[in-house]
Amino acid sequence: MVLERLAPETAHRGKSRVVDLAIKLANVNGTGSSSANNLLMQAFFRMGLPVSGKNLFPSNIQGLPTWYEIRVNGSGHTARVSQFDLMVAMNAQTHAQDIREVRAGGYVVWDSTWPLDQSAMRSDVSYLGMPVAQMCNEAFRSPRARTLMRNIVSCGAVVALLAIDLDIVSNLLAEKFAGKDTLRESNQHALMLGYEYARQHFDCPLPCHVHVMDGNAGAILIDGNTTAALGFLYAGATVAAWYPITPSTSLMDAFTQLCRRYRRDPETGRNSYLILQAEDELASIGIVIGASWNGARAFTSTSGPGISLMNELIGLAYYTETPVVIVDVQRAGPSTGMPTRTQQGDILTCAYASHGDTKHILLFPGDPAECFDFAVRSFDLAERFQTPVMMLSDVDIGMNDWVIPQLTWDDARVPDRGRVLGAKELEKRIEAYDRYANPDSDHVVARTLPGVDPKGAYFARGSGHNEHGGYTETPEEYLEVVDRLASKHAAAAMRVPDPQIESRGARVALVTVGSCGPAVREAIELLDAQGLPLDYMRIRAFPFSPAVQDFLDDHDTCFVVEQNRDAQLRSLLVLETAVPKDRLRSVLAYGGTPLSAGEVVDGVRAQMET
């Protein structure tokens, strides 16, 4: 049937007045294309259209190909698609590949300063040639401007072709270059060059154009690394340590900027934060452990290779019951892998990070809004349970702009600092303080902080210890502590975020995690239209809350959709719930690009039909 040949998500396009448009801009890294990409993204957003932008960039500073994909969808489906209505093909190196990705009946804008490689020609797409380089050479004098402005000229053509509101774009330029009139003028000039050229030479607007909508009321456009940094600022983190690694660097950059702005006393110039660029990730996690042991809220952000290095000390934090917060912005592994490409390949390594019996609390944000929320909650959980909490984001959530509801904060909110005995409680204490005795119903024992009161002193150690904190090699004493740690982890299931569930009473369901959410929800709509109703669950934390088990129990088959080769979430569900293994099937996509609904639909259908 037709659905199987066409990329499924394009098959329903153009059938209604609902805007559904995908464009891709192919460029060369380091030529300043990102400002033009953002301009288009923000213009769609301001027109009230649900939109997403996926930046597919190389691990390179200059010269390699880079792409930016924008999806505009009136129904709110903003997952990535694999076929495009409009390709702005400005990189001759990748013409052939780029033109292959245009849907039948779609359009290619190309720079006609140079001839087009005939082998790239297709009869089922339209070619819109515009001499971009030549226009820039005539209009601008400096070599730098001649290169940079090409992006804005082609952006102008896209504005005309897609009927994007020109005033909105001009206003965005005015805001961006406020106070820098020359720059604003040259950008506006370049924009109009492309705009006018397109109006004179092409049939504008194209049939697949956009119109104003009211889809973004109360929404903002933001990436997950920025919102996570905001979350840590709002959670009251004062110490952070990190070692530069893509794609987590922008998180600590954002945190640093925020601290400079909101944590520096304007009068004294003194800082209520300390951010250390450590010598490696072993040091990052060590610094966080030391600061947390001493009562500060401290975190580190990293990616897979950093998690590998942190393994030994994650075990130390777990066994000494020291709260720590770690963000893993996942990228494609193993080893250096594809540093700028997305994946969900660290689920298992994080769940059981370190040697011996260790289990951790994991949080899986699904978008930048949850990055903020979970960043705040990660500290409450880490301190409540005195244990490492890892937040697993990824390249797609962390570095791409998403439309999310405006972030809000309840000023009455107070952090949960967990059970800590303060000076007052210690002073009047008669009995000796035992670090690991007398747990509460969550199996947590109150801790004490250095420097507060002599009665609170204890000796934290990564070696075998009994409930007094003393060294032990006695089986019973050792077991008492490690068994309580297992109970503590299990108790956390009641306090972590519940899964997001959308149920219509179907017998079959899609289960997913993190950034896969939008593609999976779109796939459910597409499959429903094909007569296959499905329920939906997005897991948001480990240990799994009871709602996860209930959902699995309620379905005959669950397809677990995730972005790694080895079905890590499925494995974790098999290990940590009572679900029979054969009731869980896998749909896997792990090539490094954000998930599309088409991949999910294909994956499900392939298994339903066999």
Added chain:
Amino acid sequence: MPSIEKPPIQHPGLRRNSLGLTIHDYEGSMSTLCAGCGHDSVTAAIVHALWEMETPPHRIAKLSGIGCSAKTTAYFARGAHGFNTAHGRMATIATGAAAANRDLLYIGISGDGDSLSIGLGHLAHLIRRNVRMVYIIENNGVYGLTKGQFSPSADVGSTTKRGDPNQVPPIDPMSLGLSLGATFLARGFSGDKRQLVPIIKAAAAHRGLALIDVISPCVTFNDHEGSTKSYLFTRHHDTTATESDFVPPAPEIVASIPVEGVVSVTMHDGSVLRVRSVPDDYDPTDREGVAEHLRRAHAAGDVVTGLLYIDESSADLHEMHDTTDQPLRDIPFSQLCPGSAVLAGFGVR
């Protein structure tokens, strides 16, 4: 240090410091190290120095890595929090602890394997960051806890118990410190408590990282003939560069009489460190000169002890980062969270 349990009753005649604490109050649990281990003598010197300094025990935080040496933290200041971390990583955890609360006295105890092998990178960066703490390397030339393998401080030609010679050049923490911008460097010998106690006291008053390399023989694996970290070898080759006298902050101003050959350094807390050079021309504030002196002594097979280098003028970690005087961990949440109005301004709209 006690290696047999002491009766709980304290001798009524035992002297008390101004906090009313006796020297026993600065001790810890019973040592489980080998009888005669140099590390226990270092513990005794630390206990003595802390008692004399009159530091409230709970205002001390003790940190260590892993090794026989690392166990030492359990044997002093039982009223202090301790953290026996992981092999080679103590420097990182101490850095984080110091970041969170700038007001405690941090004492880190490490071994030559812990600091110069697995943890060398962290030690280097601890020195560069000038984290305010006392960092003692109990240096015995071997890995004691793993039964006597050479450590990176073993000298060329020094032999194992079985007679195998070490062939790779040693890492000297003092020369390393000089090259990395360390601001306080001292070397002691576990067998010379008289010299070590004032060094520890000065280290505790120092404005940044105070690195003390203590030759601390391992009687079980490295105290034989042929070892250059044995009691006998150290006694025979110890050459003193300086003798130190530590004067705590005085309530009244005392006129200080300049003495020839004595360098007086006013420490961060107002105390005074008087360093008398033993070779007349030794200057503990001349980085290049000290480096040269150490090079020559090493070539001659000498172990130079004393306060080797001091710089009381460089900024420490907190000063470099302009952090508040109030410890970060004590700042109330209301001052840290910018609130709802600010949050509403984020994101493109």
